[in-house]
Amino acid sequence: MAKIRGSIVVDVERCKGCEVCMVTCPTGTIAMAKEVNHKGYFYAFPANPDLCIGCANCAMVCPDGVITVYKTKI
Amino acid sequence: MTEATGIKEIIKPENLVYKRTKIMTDNVLSYCPGCGHGTAHRILAEIIEEEGIQSQTIGISPVGCSVLLYNFLDIDWQEAAHGRAPALATAIKRLLPDKFVFTYQGDGDLAAIGTAETIHACNRGENILIIFINNGIYGMTGGQMAPTTLVGMKSSTSPYGRDVKLMGNPLKMTEIVATLPGTYYVTRQSVHTAANVKKTKKAMRKAIQYQKLNKGTCFIEIVSNCPSNWKMTPVESNKWMEANMFPFYPLGDLKVPAEETTK
Numbered sequence: 646m647a648k649i650r651g652s653i654v655v656d657v658e659r660c661k662g663c664e665v666c667m668v669t670c671p672t673g674t675i676a677m678a679k680e681v682n683h684k685g686y687f688y689a690f691p692a693n694p695d696l697c698i699g700c701a702n703c704a705m706v707c708p709d710g711v712i713t714v715y716k717t718k719i
Numbered sequence: 720m721t722e723a724t725g726i727k728e729i730i731k732p733e734n735l736v737y738k739r740t741k742i743m744t745d746n747v748l749s750y751c752p753g754c755g756h757g758t759a760h761r762i763l764a765e766i767i768e769e770e771g772i773q774s775q776t777i778g779i780s781p782v783g784c785s786v787l788l789y790n791f792l793d794i795d796w797q798e799a800a801h802g803r804a805p806a807l808a809t810a811i812k813r814l815l816p817d818k819f820v821f822t823y824q825g826d827g828d829l830a831a832i833g834t835a836e837t838i839h840a841c842n843r844g845e846n847i848l849i850i851f852i853n854n855g856i857y858g859m860t861g862g863q864m865a866p867t868t869l870v871g872m873k874s875s876t877s878p879y880g881r882d883v884k885l886m887g888n889p890l891k892m893t894e895i896v897a898t899l900p901g902t903y904y905v906t907r908q909s910v911h912t913a914a915n916v917k918k919t920k921k922a923m924r925k926a927i928q929y930q931k932l933n934k935g936t937c938f939i940e941i942v943s944n945c946p947s948n949w950k951m952t953p954v955e956s957n958k959w960m961e962a963n964m965f966p967f968y969p970l971g972d973l974k975v976p977a978e979e980t981t982k
Binding site for chain 1: 739
Protein backbone atom coordinates (compact mmCIF):
# COMPACT_ATOMS: atom_id res chain seq x y z
CA MET A 646 0.00 0.00 0.00
CA ALA A 647 1.24 3.43 -0.85
CA LYS A 648 2.35 5.36 2.16
CA ILE A 649 1.91 9.11 2.35
CA ARG A 650 5.08 10.88 3.35
CA GLY A 651 5.49 14.55 3.97
CA SER A 652 8.28 16.91 4.76
CA ILE A 653 8.46 20.49 5.97
CA VAL A 654 11.08 23.17 5.49
CA VAL A 655 11.18 25.93 8.12
CA ASP A 656 12.57 29.36 7.28
CA VAL A 657 14.50 29.47 10.53
CA GLU A 658 15.43 33.16 10.46
CA ARG A 659 11.82 34.30 10.05
CA CYS A 660 10.42 31.97 12.74
CA LYS A 661 9.32 33.74 15.93
CA GLY A 662 9.01 30.58 18.01
CA CYS A 663 5.32 30.98 18.94
CA GLU A 664 4.83 27.16 19.14
CA VAL A 665 1.42 27.32 17.45
CA CYS A 666 2.62 24.88 14.77
CA MET A 667 3.94 22.48 17.39
CA VAL A 668 0.56 22.08 19.11
CA THR A 669 -1.40 21.89 15.87
CA CYS A 670 0.75 19.11 14.36
CA PRO A 671 -1.30 15.88 14.55
CA THR A 672 1.73 13.58 14.51
CA GLY A 673 4.21 15.37 16.77
CA THR A 674 6.68 16.06 13.98
CA ILE A 675 7.57 19.58 15.05
CA ALA A 676 9.53 20.60 18.15
CA MET A 677 11.22 23.79 19.23
CA ALA A 678 14.99 23.99 18.83
CA LYS A 679 17.29 24.19 21.83
CA GLU A 680 19.22 26.99 20.17
CA VAL A 681 18.02 30.38 18.95
CA ASN A 682 18.03 32.09 15.57
CA HIS A 683 19.57 35.51 14.93
CA LYS A 684 16.57 37.28 16.44
CA GLY A 685 16.81 35.23 19.64
CA TYR A 686 13.76 33.01 19.16
CA PHE A 687 13.72 29.26 19.77
CA TYR A 688 12.70 28.30 16.24
CA ALA A 689 10.52 25.38 15.16
CA PHE A 690 12.09 22.46 13.33
CA PRO A 691 10.99 18.97 12.22
CA ALA A 692 12.34 16.93 15.14
CA ASN A 693 10.69 13.69 13.97
CA PRO A 694 10.70 14.07 10.18
CA ASP A 695 9.64 10.45 9.62
CA LEU A 696 6.25 11.11 11.19
CA CYS A 697 5.30 13.97 8.86
CA ILE A 698 2.24 13.26 6.68
CA GLY A 699 2.30 16.56 4.78
CA CYS A 700 -1.10 17.73 6.06
CA ALA A 701 0.06 21.39 6.00
CA ASN A 702 -1.79 22.24 9.23
CA CYS A 703 1.40 23.80 10.62
CA ALA A 704 1.86 25.99 7.56
CA MET A 705 -1.77 27.12 7.67
CA VAL A 706 -1.66 28.32 11.28
CA CYS A 707 1.84 29.83 11.11
CA PRO A 708 1.35 33.59 11.56
CA ASP A 709 4.62 34.37 9.80
CA GLY A 710 4.25 31.87 6.97
CA VAL A 711 7.67 30.33 7.50
CA ILE A 712 6.76 26.71 6.73
CA THR A 713 6.86 25.11 3.27
CA VAL A 714 5.24 21.69 2.97
CA TYR A 715 5.96 18.83 0.56
CA LYS A 716 3.98 15.63 0.24
CA THR A 717 4.33 12.46 -1.81
CA LYS A 718 3.28 8.82 -1.94
CA ILE A 719 5.99 6.21 -1.52
CA MET B 720 17.17 3.93 1.07
CA THR B 721 18.20 5.78 4.21
CA GLU B 722 15.88 8.27 5.89
CA ALA B 723 18.08 11.22 4.98
CA THR B 724 17.87 10.52 1.27
CA GLY B 725 14.16 9.74 1.71
CA ILE B 726 13.48 13.25 2.93
CA LYS B 727 15.56 14.76 0.16
CA GLU B 728 13.43 12.89 -2.34
CA ILE B 729 10.25 14.32 -0.83
CA ILE B 730 11.48 17.92 -1.03
CA LYS B 731 10.98 18.46 -4.76
CA PRO B 732 8.99 21.16 -6.57
CA GLU B 733 6.44 18.64 -7.88
CA ASN B 734 5.61 17.50 -4.32
CA LEU B 735 4.95 21.01 -3.04
CA VAL B 736 1.63 21.36 -1.22
CA TYR B 737 2.02 24.62 0.66
CA LYS B 738 4.27 27.61 0.12
CA ARG B 739 4.19 31.20 1.28
CA THR B 740 2.38 33.22 -1.37
CA LYS B 741 4.28 35.68 -3.56
CA ILE B 742 1.78 38.45 -2.72
CA MET B 743 3.39 38.62 0.73
CA THR B 744 6.55 40.71 0.53
CA ASP B 745 9.85 39.64 2.07
CA ASN B 746 9.49 42.14 4.93
CA VAL B 747 9.36 40.48 8.33
CA LEU B 748 5.94 40.98 9.95
CA SER B 749 6.04 43.51 12.77
CA TYR B 750 3.69 41.50 15.00
CA CYS B 751 4.44 39.70 18.26
CA PRO B 752 5.02 35.93 18.05
CA GLY B 753 1.76 34.03 17.64
CA CYS B 754 -0.40 37.02 16.68
CA GLY B 755 -3.42 36.18 14.52
CA HIS B 756 -2.77 39.23 12.31
CA GLY B 757 -0.06 37.37 10.37
CA THR B 758 -2.36 34.46 9.61
CA ALA B 759 -5.15 36.81 8.54
CA HIS B 760 -2.74 38.67 6.23
CA ARG B 761 -1.61 35.42 4.65
CA ILE B 762 -5.17 34.21 4.04
CA LEU B 763 -5.99 37.52 2.39
CA ALA B 764 -2.84 37.33 0.24
CA GLU B 765 -3.63 33.76 -0.80
CA ILE B 766 -7.15 34.71 -1.85
CA ILE B 767 -5.83 37.65 -3.89
CA GLU B 768 -3.33 35.36 -5.61
CA GLU B 769 -5.81 32.55 -6.25
CA GLU B 770 -8.45 34.92 -7.63
CA GLY B 771 -5.81 36.62 -9.80
CA ILE B 772 -6.79 40.15 -8.70
CA GLN B 773 -3.43 41.49 -7.50
CA SER B 774 -3.45 44.44 -9.90
CA GLN B 775 -7.13 45.25 -9.27
CA THR B 776 -7.13 45.23 -5.48
CA ILE B 777 -6.87 48.33 -3.32
CA GLY B 778 -6.52 47.93 0.42
CA ILE B 779 -7.08 50.52 3.12
CA SER B 780 -4.75 50.05 6.05
CA PRO B 781 -5.87 51.27 9.47
CA VAL B 782 -4.26 52.72 12.55
CA GLY B 783 -3.41 50.06 15.11
CA CYS B 784 -1.12 47.07 15.14
CA SER B 785 -1.72 46.52 11.43
CA VAL B 786 -0.77 50.11 10.54
CA LEU B 787 2.25 48.85 8.57
CA LEU B 788 0.13 46.42 6.59
CA TYR B 789 1.03 48.20 3.34
CA ASN B 790 4.57 46.87 3.78
CA PHE B 791 3.48 43.26 3.84
CA LEU B 792 1.13 42.75 0.90
CA ASP B 793 2.23 43.59 -2.62
CA ILE B 794 -0.94 45.37 -3.78
CA ASP B 795 -2.11 48.99 -3.92
CA TRP B 796 -2.69 50.60 -0.54
CA GLN B 797 -3.98 53.75 1.02
CA GLU B 798 -3.40 54.61 4.65
CA ALA B 799 -6.47 56.05 6.40
CA ALA B 800 -6.79 58.39 9.35
CA HIS B 801 -7.70 56.60 12.57
CA GLY B 802 -11.06 54.89 12.12
CA ARG B 803 -11.80 56.48 8.75
CA ALA B 804 -10.97 53.48 6.56
CA PRO B 805 -14.60 52.76 5.51
CA ALA B 806 -15.03 56.42 4.45
CA LEU B 807 -11.88 56.25 2.35
CA ALA B 808 -12.92 52.88 0.92
CA THR B 809 -16.26 54.42 -0.06
CA ALA B 810 -14.49 57.16 -1.99
CA ILE B 811 -12.11 54.78 -3.73
CA LYS B 812 -14.84 52.32 -4.66
CA ARG B 813 -17.07 55.08 -6.05
CA LEU B 814 -14.24 56.55 -8.13
CA LEU B 815 -12.89 53.19 -9.30
CA PRO B 816 -15.89 50.84 -9.31
CA ASP B 817 -14.00 48.06 -11.14
CA LYS B 818 -11.44 47.62 -8.37
CA PHE B 819 -11.74 45.33 -5.39
CA VAL B 820 -11.63 47.53 -2.31
CA PHE B 821 -11.24 46.25 1.23
CA THR B 822 -10.42 47.72 4.61
CA TYR B 823 -8.51 45.85 7.27
CA GLN B 824 -9.19 47.20 10.77
CA GLY B 825 -8.71 46.26 14.37
CA ASP B 826 -11.23 46.69 17.16
CA GLY B 827 -9.81 50.00 18.35
CA ASP B 828 -10.04 51.40 14.84
CA LEU B 829 -13.36 49.95 13.73
CA ALA B 830 -15.35 49.63 16.95
CA ALA B 831 -14.12 52.66 18.90
CA ILE B 832 -13.04 55.74 16.97
CA GLY B 833 -14.47 54.57 13.66
CA THR B 834 -17.88 53.33 14.81
CA ALA B 835 -19.79 56.01 12.91
CA GLU B 836 -17.86 55.48 9.67
CA THR B 837 -18.32 51.72 9.87
CA ILE B 838 -22.03 51.80 10.63
CA HIS B 839 -22.82 54.41 7.99
CA ALA B 840 -20.71 52.73 5.30
CA CYS B 841 -22.52 49.46 6.04
CA ASN B 842 -25.90 51.21 6.18
CA ARG B 843 -25.31 52.87 2.81
CA GLY B 844 -24.42 49.43 1.47
CA GLU B 845 -21.11 50.52 0.02
CA ASN B 846 -19.78 47.75 -2.14
CA ILE B 847 -16.64 47.10 -0.11
CA LEU B 848 -15.21 44.37 2.10
CA ILE B 849 -14.50 45.21 5.73
CA ILE B 850 -12.17 42.85 7.60
CA PHE B 851 -12.41 43.36 11.35
CA ILE B 852 -9.80 41.82 13.64
CA ASN B 853 -11.24 41.57 17.14
CA ASN B 854 -8.87 40.73 19.97
CA GLY B 855 -10.72 42.60 22.68
CA ILE B 856 -7.88 44.96 23.54
CA TYR B 857 -5.90 47.91 22.18
CA GLY B 858 -2.79 46.04 21.13
CA MET B 859 -0.45 48.68 19.76
CA THR B 860 -0.81 51.24 22.54
CA GLY B 861 -0.15 48.79 25.36
CA GLY B 862 -3.24 46.76 26.18
CA GLN B 863 -5.83 49.33 27.20
CA MET B 864 -9.50 48.41 27.42
CA ALA B 865 -11.32 48.44 24.07
CA PRO B 866 -15.09 48.59 23.45
CA THR B 867 -14.88 44.86 22.67
CA THR B 868 -13.11 43.90 25.92
CA LEU B 869 -15.06 41.14 27.67
CA VAL B 870 -16.79 41.71 31.01
CA GLY B 871 -14.30 40.95 33.79
CA MET B 872 -11.34 40.92 31.39
CA LYS B 873 -8.25 42.61 32.76
CA SER B 874 -6.45 45.26 30.75
CA SER B 875 -4.06 48.03 31.68
CA THR B 876 -6.95 50.50 32.10
CA SER B 877 -9.26 47.98 33.77
CA PRO B 878 -6.82 46.25 36.14
CA TYR B 879 -9.62 44.73 38.25
CA GLY B 880 -11.49 43.49 35.21
CA ARG B 881 -14.11 45.29 33.10
CA ASP B 882 -16.91 46.45 35.35
CA VAL B 883 -20.24 46.82 33.53
CA LYS B 884 -21.52 49.52 35.92
CA LEU B 885 -18.47 51.68 35.36
CA MET B 886 -17.39 50.86 31.82
CA GLY B 887 -20.47 49.52 30.09
CA ASN B 888 -20.98 46.37 28.11
CA PRO B 889 -18.78 44.98 25.33
CA LEU B 890 -19.84 46.05 21.86
CA LYS B 891 -20.86 43.36 19.40
CA MET B 892 -20.08 45.22 16.21
CA THR B 893 -20.77 42.31 13.89
CA GLU B 894 -24.27 41.77 15.31
CA ILE B 895 -24.97 45.49 14.87
CA VAL B 896 -23.95 45.64 11.22
CA ALA B 897 -25.79 42.37 10.49
CA THR B 898 -29.07 44.16 11.29
CA LEU B 899 -28.41 46.92 8.75
CA PRO B 900 -30.10 46.57 5.35
CA GLY B 901 -26.95 47.60 3.47
CA THR B 902 -24.86 44.59 4.40
CA TYR B 903 -24.87 41.58 2.09
CA TYR B 904 -22.68 39.04 3.86
CA VAL B 905 -21.70 39.20 7.54
CA THR B 906 -19.70 36.49 9.22
CA ARG B 907 -17.48 35.87 12.23
CA GLN B 908 -14.46 33.57 11.96
CA SER B 909 -11.16 32.90 13.65
CA VAL B 910 -7.67 31.86 12.55
CA HIS B 911 -6.23 29.90 15.46
CA THR B 912 -6.56 26.36 14.06
CA ALA B 913 -6.14 24.90 10.58
CA ALA B 914 -9.89 24.16 10.33
CA ASN B 915 -10.77 27.75 11.21
CA VAL B 916 -8.17 29.04 8.75
CA LYS B 917 -9.90 27.07 5.99
CA LYS B 918 -13.31 28.44 6.98
CA THR B 919 -11.99 32.00 7.08
CA LYS B 920 -10.43 31.53 3.67
CA LYS B 921 -13.74 30.30 2.30
CA ALA B 922 -15.54 33.30 3.79
CA MET B 923 -13.00 35.71 2.33
CA ARG B 924 -13.26 34.12 -1.11
CA LYS B 925 -17.04 34.47 -0.97
CA ALA B 926 -16.77 38.11 0.08
CA ILE B 927 -14.43 38.91 -2.84
CA GLN B 928 -16.78 37.16 -5.26
CA TYR B 929 -19.83 38.99 -3.86
CA GLN B 930 -18.09 42.27 -4.53
CA LYS B 931 -18.37 41.53 -8.25
CA LEU B 932 -22.17 41.38 -7.83
CA ASN B 933 -22.46 44.95 -6.44
CA LYS B 934 -24.96 43.88 -3.80
CA GLY B 935 -23.66 45.56 -0.64
CA THR B 936 -21.08 45.55 2.10
CA CYS B 937 -19.37 42.34 3.14
CA PHE B 938 -18.17 42.26 6.73
CA ILE B 939 -15.84 39.60 8.13
CA GLU B 940 -14.94 39.65 11.81
CA ILE B 941 -11.92 37.57 12.77
CA VAL B 942 -11.74 36.83 16.49
CA SER B 943 -8.03 36.86 17.23
CA ASN B 944 -5.60 36.71 20.11
CA CYS B 945 -3.20 39.20 21.65
CA PRO B 946 -0.63 37.13 23.55
CA SER B 947 1.48 40.12 24.60
CA ASN B 948 -1.30 42.19 26.14
CA TRP B 949 -3.29 39.26 27.48
CA LYS B 950 0.00 38.34 29.21
CA MET B 951 -0.05 34.74 27.97
CA THR B 952 1.96 32.52 25.67
CA PRO B 953 0.51 32.25 22.14
CA VAL B 954 -0.74 28.72 22.77
CA GLU B 955 -2.35 29.70 26.10
CA SER B 956 -3.93 32.75 24.49
CA ASN B 957 -5.54 30.60 21.81
CA LYS B 958 -6.99 28.32 24.50
CA TRP B 959 -8.19 31.31 26.51
CA MET B 960 -9.80 32.71 23.37
CA GLU B 961 -11.67 29.45 22.78
CA ALA B 962 -12.84 29.31 26.39
CA ASN B 963 -13.78 32.98 26.89
CA MET B 964 -14.08 34.88 23.61
CA PHE B 965 -16.08 32.32 21.60
CA PRO B 966 -19.00 32.02 24.07
CA PHE B 967 -19.51 35.80 23.80
CA TYR B 968 -18.49 36.14 20.14
CA PRO B 969 -19.86 32.91 18.63
CA LEU B 970 -18.34 31.94 15.28
CA GLY B 971 -20.40 31.50 12.14
CA ASP B 972 -22.38 33.39 9.51
CA LEU B 973 -24.65 36.13 10.85
CA LYS B 974 -26.10 37.20 7.55
CA VAL B 975 -25.95 35.26 4.32
CA PRO B 976 -27.38 36.41 1.00
CA ALA B 977 -31.08 35.59 0.67
CA GLU B 978 -30.43 33.74 -2.61
CA GLU B 979 -28.14 31.29 -0.85
CA THR B 980 -30.50 30.49 2.02
CA THR B 981 -33.29 29.51 -0.34
CA LYS B 982 -31.05 27.07 -2.23
